[in-house]
Amino acid sequence: MEKFRVLKTPAVPLPEEDVDTDQIIPARFLKSTSREGFGENLFRDWRYDSEGNPIKDFVLNNDKYAGKVLVAGRNFGCGSSREHAAWALYDYGFRAVVSSFFADIFKGNALNNGLLPLQVSDEFLKKMLADIKEKPSTLVKIDLKDQRISLEDGSSEEFKINSFKKMCLLKGYDDIDFLLSQKDKIKEFEQQHVEF
Amino acid sequence: MPKTLFDKVWDQHVVAQVEGGLEILYIDRHFIHEVTSPQAFSGIRNRGIDIHRTDKIVATADHNVPTKNQHLPIKDALSKLQVDALQQNCEDFGIELYGLGHPYQGIVHVIGPELGITKPGMTIVCGDSHTSTHGAFGAIAFGIGTSQVEQVMATQCLLVERPKTMRITIDGELGDGIYAKDIILYIISKLGTGGGTGHFVEYAGTAIWGLSMEARMTICNMSIEMGARGGMIAPDETTFKYVKGREFAPQGKNLETAITQWKTLYSDNEAVFDTEYNFRAEDIEPMITYGTNPGAGIKITGTVPNPEDVENPEGLKKSLEYMGLEAGQMLKGKQIDHVFIGSCTNSRIEDLRIVANYVKGKKKADHVNAMIVPGSRQVQEQAQKEGIDKILAEAGFELRQSGCSACLGMNEDKIPKSEYCVSTSNRNFEGRQGPGARTMLVSPLTAAAIAIEGKVVDPREFELDKMAV
């Protein structure tokens, strides 16, 4: 996993609520056996029409917006557990998703792939979306070490993250590396664990 | 200290506590399928490590498989690639595979219980969000991402945060023609798609305890649709009776010991839940969804809500546009093009019996395409034994071979753009059943009645005798 460093980048607004993983990456694009290349089909059915032509009003097709942060409405990533959703966002170039609420499995999947799911208050999310709308080039700064997200006008908010997950992101270390280091404990547990 | 059912099972599986409040949780059974496992196998290979416990993994091919002519090679090249990769991976690592052609093949959440692999008190995971289904047995079962599939392969453990607990109690008696699917659609319509986030849910109350095992699975299955990590129901005599005699269930003395142990799995009287909800069974009616998330459910006699009356008017407007529906409209009477009966929510033998009982001697409406996809080979064979296949054929329903099928449209079974499909599956997201497809979620009985009438109807208005399953 890549290390997560300080991000300073413009952001892409997607104010929709309850964005489910079937929208992020539709099931028919899950037929790969590798982790790469999903970015191409990120938000496929919102991004392209049935003939494959870009849909103009969709935000990823709007030249005004770019950047490594996606700013989305409440309950982002609900639905299917497909990790392909996190891979698609990462592959497309996003390094963080900001929302006021995340679905559990998506949040875990994102963290396991170096994509930061950053939860802010409803007010802050509103302000962010408004700022970006007014000035699409507005820069968002995410400092993981200090757990703070700030906007160009100096307004900022602290965010929460599990301390272990934070360490993993900062070091580019993953859960498997850690669990493998605990194998002795696991084997010991297996000795006394009975399954009925 | 008094404990909840969840706490009891969880505590028995904690290997160690880690910093940041995370815990190492031991996993008793790991189900895998062709879509979310290939990258995990590559991960294991890239790290140059072995799979820690191949004896605790069970594999099947379900998401991608065709539901016609399963004996022929898969036509879709990419689907074939994934199914072949699963077979190769299972061979390479020595994992039990119930693939295409195997008598045990089927949707992963249908075969686990029917084979007696799923048992009370276990921890069960799968790279699939509807793993919550297995919670019906009093197991802690939840969906995981592919990185976690790799974690479990590598160590038989997961590094997780302990979820909060929620209890949803439904007391009272269900009316005629009301099924488990209606209960869970009703609950999700009340709590919303994010209402259970961060929680593990226990379903309790007389209306729940009166349900069969298969109905309980339908309820736990859709826990994820309100954002919960999983759902569970305390095991009881119904559970023990169901498990007994199944292929991989404990037998004889072992079964007795197991049952003694399983009987300790319930929430203590004084146990405290982080969140509690109470509903009355009498308030529940046949349900149907009108929107593009499973929380958008109304009683079948109800009307589509108005954007002005909801919290997220933009979202509702967008979904109504997608669905081709209008605010204030009644769904009753709406013409339907497809009826899909299947998916890990409602494709078990009881579901097929409900449908067969209803359609016996009737004919589906001419314009409706009615498809039934059994959850497993065993369900299909049982249906043939009981003559259900003939009843369905006479009524004009097509009985296919088992798999996920039109639940997510990864194989050929897609619903065409803008057409309406009444479905017994669990998700009505945009494009879930095919690009532009319009899905309405219902119970198997409601689906059967709609297939016959060709439009949305309240099944209770029709003959409901002989409905006991």
Ligand code: SF4
């Ligand atoms: S039937 Fe549908 S919900 Fe169930 S496992 Fe298959 S795709 Fe997932």
